[in-house]
Amino acid sequence: MHGEFNTGTRHRTGRPLLLPVTLTLVFNAVCLTVTPVPHVRYAASFSNAHSNSAHTRGYFVKSAPGINRSMTPLEWTLLVILSMLFGSSFFYIGVAVKEVPTFTIVVVRVAIAAVILLAVMRVMGTRMPTDRRLWAAFFALALLNNVIPFSLIVWGQGHVASGVASILNASTPLFGVVVAHRFTSDERMTPGRVIGVVIGLIGVTVMIGFSAFQDLGLDLLAPLAIVGATLSYALASVFGRRFRRYGVSPMTTAAGQLTASSIVLIPVVLIIDQPWTLPVPGTETIGALIALGALSTALAFVLYFRILATAGANNVLLVTFLLPITAVLLGVLVLDEVLLARHIPGIALIGLGLAVLDGRPLRMIRARFS
Numbered sequence: 343m344h345g346e347f348n349t350g351t352r353h354r355t356g357r358p359l360l361l362p363v364t365l366t367l368v369f370n371a372v373c374l375t376v377t378p379v380p381h382v383r384y385a386a387s388f389s390n391a392h393s394n395s396a397h398t399r400g401y402f403v404k405s406a407p408g409i410n411r412s413m414t415p416l417e418w419t420l421l422v423i424l425s426m427l428f429g430s431s432f433f434y435i436g437v438a439v440k441e442v443p444t445f446t447i448v449v450v451r452v453a454i455a456a457v458i459l460l461a462v463m464r465v466m467g468t469r470m471p472t473d474r475r476l477w478a479a480f481f482a483l484a485l486l487n488n489v490i491p492f493s494l495i496v497w498g499q500g501h502v503a504s505g506v507a508s509i510l511n512a513s514t515p516l517f518g519v520v521v522a523h524r525f526t527s528d529e530r531m532t533p534g535r536v537i538g539v540v541i542g543l544i545g546v547t548v549m550i551g552f553s554a555f556q557d558l559g560l561d562l563l564a565p566l567a568i569v570g571a572t573l574s575y576a577l578a579s580v581f582g583r584r585f586r587r588y589g590v591s592p593m594t595t596a597a598g599q600l601t602a603s604s605i606v607l608i609p610v611v612l613i614i615d616q617p618w619t620l621p622v623p624g625t626e627t628i629g630a631l632i633a634l635g636a637l638s639t640a641l642a643f644v645l646y647f648r649i650l651a652t653a654g655a656n657n658v659l660l661v662t663f664l665l666p667i668t669a670v671l672l673g674v675l676v677l678d679e680v681l682l683a684r685h686i687p688g689i690a691l692i693g694l695g696l697a698v699l700d701g702r703p704l705r706m707i708r709a710r711f712s
Contacts, residue, residue, distance in 0.1 A: 412700055417653045424645045425661050429668030431638035433676070437630035441623040447631065448492045449611040453604045454635025455643070459597035470597065476588065480598035481606070483585075487578035488603035491571035498571070501564035510568040511662060512546040515539045517576035518659040525580050529654050534698055542663040542695030549666045549688030579655035582647065592647035600643065660699065663692050 413421065438447050463470065471477070495511070516539045523531035585595045611617065623631075649658045667689055673679035 413649075413653045413657050417649055417657070420645050420649050421653075421658070421661055422664065424642055424649065424658075425664035425668045426672075427638050427642035427645065428661060429665045430672060431634055432669060433672065434630040434634035434638060438623070438627050438634065441627045442620065442631070443615045443617075444496050445493075446611055446615045446617050446620070447634070448496060449604070449607045450631050451635050451639050452488055452600050452607060454632060455640035456597065456600035456604045458636055458640045459593065459600060459644070463593065463597060468594070470594065470601075471590070476590070477598070477602070479584065479588070480595075481602040483578060483582055483595075483599045484602035484606060486574050486581055487599060489606050491574045491578075492607075494567040494571040494574070498564045498567035510565060511572055512543055512666070513569065514572040514575050514662045515656065515659045516543060517573050518579055518656050521573075521576045521580050522655045526583070526655070529656050535656065538695045538698035540695075541698060542660075542692050545688045545691030545693075545695055546663060546666050547688075548691060549670070549685055551684060576655070576659065579650060579659055582650050583655060585647070586651045592651055593644050595647045596640070596643035600639065656699075660696060663696065667692060 435447060442450070460470070519531050519535055519539055522529035582595065590598075646658060646661075670679075670681065670685050670689075674681050
């Protein structure tokens with residue numbers, strides 16, 4: 343879901359203006375991140391929702407209403423901002439990868455994000471939970487949402503064209519529909535939802551270009567690895583819904599997942615990349631890594647779990663349809679790239695798919711002409 347997107351846009355110049363993008367994303371995302379989950383009260387213990395220990399205050403939710411099948415304007419706004427945060431990651435990765443190995447970037451990304459969220463929680467006077475069952479769930483979520491998909495995508499993108507990887511990554515909502523139908527009671531598969539996902543996937547394919555498949559070849563292992571990553575993301579979105587039922591706030595869920603991911607991945611990167619042998623990166627690379635961890639990971643996952651808590655797994659996974667649009671628009675606005683002819687129908691198809699998935703525009707049209 344968070345890999346690098348190649349939309350085939352032609353470059354005029356390469357000016358990664360990190361500061362303006364960073365300031366814009368911080369301003370918008372922070373303003374909406376502080377919006378609390380509606381109708382939520384915080385309890386203080388995983389095992390006893392009625393205790394009020396100051397030691398655990400702030401990260402457990404006592405009551406959790408059902409999800410919004412049709413997202414509210416706020417949730418759509420959060421989803422767009424989430425796509426900007428995830429989508430802008432390819433700018434930062436593009437800068438950092440010139441000096442830092444890809445897997446090291448992944449580990450630095452989650453580690454910086456974990457440190458930032460833990461620091462923010464400490465400033466807010468909120469402590470991480472200590473319940474072993476909850477930490478077991480954090481580690482399971484870390485494997486499904488970070489460790490497994492990040493590793494599969496990093497390996498897969500080294501063997502297939504990035505355009506193919508982008509299209510395969512956009513199949514995440516399709517898996518999400520199937521997984522949510524199988525494992526939840528309130529996100530059932532409907533013909534409209536399947537049609538909407540297929541239209542959106544076609545839109546992504548049109549944006550990136552069918553020519554991307556010309557480089558696929560006969561080696562199916564790498565594409566299957568990326569498909570495995572999208573399936574892992576879909577499973578993670580459904581698994582992550584339990585944290586609201588457990589009574590865990592979005593910020594604590596994000597901090598727990600990223601901390602667990604760091605614990606798992608740091609020993610691996612020490613063996614594989616041996617980062618102490620690498621030359622010290624430049625200032626621009628360090629800035630890109632900090633932005634990648636702070637904005638495209640820490641802040642992004644807080645928004646991700648905020649949307650997941652109220653809108654469910656199917657809706658939060660729609661961010662993968664918006665990522666190519668974000669990549670194209672940021673490229674045009676920030677890097678002076680050229681909008682290609684195929685991008686317009688691709689964006690239109692993605693918009694149509696999202697409208698079908700939401701349902702309200704079609705209901706309004708039917709009501710108007712009935």
